[in-house]
Amino acid sequence: MKRYSVFAVAREALRHHLGWDRAWADPAPKPRYDAIIVGAGGHGLATAYYLGRNHGIRNVAILEKGWLGGGNTGRNTTIIRSNYLQDPSAAIYEKSRSLYETLSQDLNFNVMFSPRGVMMLAQTQHEIRGYKRTAQANALQGVDTEYIGPERVKELCPIIQIGGPRYPVLGALWQARGGTARHDAVAWGYARACSDMGMDIIQQCEVTGVTQADGRVTGVATTRGDIACDKLGIVVAGHSGVLAQMAGFRLPIESLCLQALVSEPIKPCMDVVVMANTVHGYMSQSDKGEMVIGGGTDGFNNYTQRGSFHHIEETVRALVETFPMISRLKMLRQWGGIVDMTGDRSPIISKTPLGGCFVNCGWGTGGFKAIPGSGWAMAELMAKGEPGPLAAAFGMDRFRAGRFIDESVAAGVAH
Ligand SMILES: Cc1cc2nc3c(=O)[nH]c(=O)nc-3n(C[C@H](O)[C@H](O)[C@H](O)COP(=O)(O)OP(=O)(O)OC[C@H]3O[C@@H](n4cnc5c(N)ncnc54)[C@H](O)[C@@H]3O)c2cc1C
Numbered sequence: 198m199k200r201y202s203v204f205a206v207a208r209e210a211l212r213h214h215l216g217w218d219r220a221w222a223d224p225a226p227k228p229r230y231d232a233i234i235v236g237a238g239g240h241g242l243a244t245a246y247y248l249g250r251n252h253g254i255r256n257v258a259i260l261e262k263g264w265l266g267g268g269n270t271g272r273n274t275t276i277i278r279s280n281y282l283q284d285p286s287a288a289i290y291e292k293s294r295s296l297y298e299t300l301s302q303d304l305n306f307n308v309m310f311s312p313r314g315v316m317m318l319a320q321t322q323h324e325i326r327g328y329k330r331t332a333q334a335n336a337l338q339g340v341d342t343e344y345i346g347p348e349r350v351k352e353l354c355p356i357i358q359i360g361g362p363r364y365p366v367l368g369a370l371w372q373a374r375g376g377t378a379r380h381d382a383v384a385w386g387y388a389r390a391c392s393d394m395g396m397d398i399i400q401q402c403e404v405t406g407v408t409q410a411d412g413r414v415t416g417v418a419t420t421r422g423d424i425a426c427d428k429l430g431i432v433v434a435g436h437s438g439v440l441a442q443m444a445g446f447r448l449p450i451e452s453l454c455l456q457a458l459v460s461e462p463i464k465p466c467m468d469v470v471v472m473a474n475t476v477h478g479y480m481s482q483s484d485k486g487e488m489v490i491g492g493g494t495d496g497f498n499n500y501t502q503r504g505s506f507h508h509i510e511e512t513v514r515a516l517v518e519t520f521p522m523i524s525r526l527k528m529l530r531q532w533g534g535i536v537d538m539t540g541d542r543s544p545i546i547s548k549t550p551l552g553g554c555f556v557n558c559g560w561g562t563g564g565f566k567a568i569p570g571s572g573w574a575m576a577e578l579m580a581k582g583e584p585g586p587l588a589a590a591f592g593m594d595r596f597r598a599g600r601f602i603d604e605s606v607a608a609g610v611a612h
Pocket residue numbers: 235236237238239240241260261262263264265266267268269270271272273274275276277402403404405432433434435436440455456457491532533534535536560561562563564565566567612
């Protein structure tokens with residue numbers, strides 16, 4: 198595949214853009230692969246990419262029931278940070294954040310990583326204590342964060358009202374190298390690199406069954422026929438429980454709809470990402486000028502990828518005290534994605550009771566930021582059959598053993 202470069206753009210400009218290759222191929226499924234990944238979201242595509250790049254396994258298919266990146270990867274609000282409390286979480290999220298720094302160069306695809314800084318507002322005494330503790334944990338983990346006071350918050354984000362009547366801004370946990378990236382571009386960049394390595398990305402191909410013999414996976418049944426494989430990676434976010442049932446085991450996962458909305462585009466007014474956990478909302482400004490606004494999950498399990506009116510009302514009501522200027526904005530679009538929540542709000546990257554079958558899920562409301570690190574760790578697990586250091590703590594046996602990795606504070610509304 199031809200490399201994208203400034204010279205390629207100039208050359209194509211002169212010949213009416215007729216010489217570009219397709220970004221990825223559209224092959225028919227082969228009868229057999231060394232490894233099959235179910236789910237062409239960011240995590241599935243990144244797993245395939247690092248299987249090829251780090252472990253030389255390239256006879257790989259990525260099966261997607263819809264279109265690639267059409268799940269949560271293309272629906273999220275793109276916040277990237279690594280300021281988690283527990284050591285295993287900080288390690289995998291920081292690995293991921295650092296891979297994001299050079300992802301555009303690695304993939305030869307501009308993922309528009311923008312390390313503009315992320316702040317999590319402290320609006321109660323409890324949050325001050327929690328975030329100071331996280332800042333100190335992060336210092337020990339080598340993650341660059343700091344606790345800042347309200348004046349610095351106002352300096353970094355002038356549109357914040359720090360003296361709100363009910364929930365004044367008392368400080369914030371600040372990660373200067375956190376930020377955002379373009380979600381579709383992350384999926385597209387990995388897809389293009391996978392296709393370039395000879396892997397097959399097969400869209401409109403729903404996995405409907407998992408075939409097995411003598412306790413090992415032998416392949417999958419799909420809407421485009423049966424396909425055999427030696428190894429199977431289940432990376433389907435909100436549908437993890439459904440796939441696990443096909444493979445014959447249960448996962449401690451609940452599927453919930455998480456919603457977001459964007460406003461009409463306005464002039465640049467905010468060049469950081471702000472999360473307000475107490476009032477339950479967060480906001481950043483997209484490159485187009487829209488205010489990207491997110492809130493919490495629905496209070497009940499469901500598979501509906503849609504928005505609802507009460508969420509707009511609740512989320513905007515929550516944010517308007519801290520950002521009075523948004524009361525004058527018109528909201529443009531709203532949507533939902535099905536997130537996969539574990540009880541301790543940490544992911545599962547694990548072997549399963551079925552030999553050769555591995556699962557990567559439970560990223561819940563905060564897995565976009567984890568895509569490169571998660572793919573790296575899952576590829577290592579699938580290639581070697583055992584988890585490496587990044588994935589070791591995230592086995593599904595932790596729920597039986599009671600070894601929870603509690604991130605409910607770091608991962609509440611804070612994506
Ligand atoms: C509104 C919203 C805001 C969010 N904001 C953030 C944020 O700011 N920062 C952050 O870090 N994270 C955020 N997240 C979470 C993040 O989007 C997810 O954790 C992450 O994208 C999960 O990626 P994935 O690749 O695992 O899943 P997905 O992108 O959902 O991919 C899974 C794929 O599997 C496919 N699939 C399912 N079943 C089958 C089947 N049977 N056969 C074949 N394919 C199948 C689906 O079609 C889907 O494309 C947000 C999520 C939502 C919904």
